[in-house]
Amino acid sequence: xSENSTELTHFLALILDRIGIKDFKKxxxxxxIRKKIQKAIYILKLxxxxxxxxxxYNLYIAGPYSPDLSTDYYSIADKAExxxxxxxxxxxxxxxESKLDEFNKTFDDDYLLLESTATIxxxxxxxxxxIPGEIERKEKVVDFFIQIKPExxxxxxxxxxxxILMGKFSSLES
Numbered sequence: 001x002s003e004n005s006t007e008l009t010h011f012l013a014l015i016l017d018r019i020g021i022k023d024f025k026k027x028x029x030x031x032x033i034r035k036k037i038q039k040a041i042y043i044l045k046l047x048x049x050x051x052x053x054x055x056x057y058n059l060y061i062a063g064p065y066s067p068d069l070s071t072d073y074y075s076i077a078d079k080a081e082x083x084x085x086x087x088x089x090x091x092x093x094x095x096x097e098s099k100l101d102e103f104n105k106t107f108d109d110d111y112l113l114l115e116s117t118a119t120i121x122x123x124x125x126x127x128x129x130x131i132p133g134e135i136e137r138k139e140k141v142v143d144f145f146i147q148i149k150p151e152x153x154x155x156x157x158x159x160x161x162x163x164i165l166m167g168k169f170s171s172l173e174s
Contacts, residue, residue: 008053008054008072009072009075009076009083010083010086010090011053012041012053012069012072012073012076013076013083013086013087014086014087014090014092015040015041015044015051015100016037016073016076017087018092018097018100018104019036019040019100019103019104020104020109021033021036021037023080024076024077024080024083024084025077025080026077027073027074027076027077027080028074028077028078032111034070034073035062035111035115036111036114037069037073038062038063038064038065038066038069038070038118039062039063039064039111039114039115039117039118039119040103040107040114041053041055041066041069042057042063042064042066042118042121042122043103043107043114043117043118043121043169044103046121046169046170047169047170047171048099048102048168048169048170048171049099049100049102049103049169050099051099053069053072054068055068055069055072056068057122059119059122059123059126059127062115062119063115063118063119063122064118064119064121064122106165112152112155112158113158113161113162113165116145116149116152116155116158116159116162117161117162117165117166117169119145119149119162120141120145120159120162120163120166121162121166121169121170123141123144123145124137124138124141124163124166125170127141127144128140128141128144138163142159145159
């Protein structure tokens with residue numbers, strides 16, 4: 001593991017702790033924690049938050065997924081005590097804290113909103129980016145999103161909120 005990779009893993013551990021993942025050992029045991037990490041880190045890399053740790057993403061069953069990120073969080077899980085000690089004695093500067101506060105306040109442990117926002121952003125900006133018209137692209141994204149996630153079919157308000165958040169997080173405007 002390179003020094004830069006080690007620094008990024010420590011930074012990731014700080015982020016995970018700050019977004020509510022305190023018990024790093026549970027990362028290996030709980031798929032819901034891993035899914036939350038995948039979606040949260042995907043959202044946090046958007047311009048609004050600007051925490052791009054360099055992980056590439058693909059579309060997977062539960063939305064955007066990064067194999068590189070999974071390697072990093074498994075590394076944290078395997079050395080949980082080391083990373084727990086590290087996060088206990090290390091803190092972010094106030095600017096970073098406020099960005100993470102905004103993330104936490106926005107999603108407030110609402111996994112469905114987190115998953116839908118990350119997935120819709122991925123579909124809109126990657127999978128359907130070739131569609132030039134905003135309205136047509138949005139329609140295609142919603143249709144495909146519901147096709148791959150039928151449990152969201154009756155959650156139109158949630159989907160609309162995810163689109164609003166996607167726009168807010170993708171632009172540099174607040």
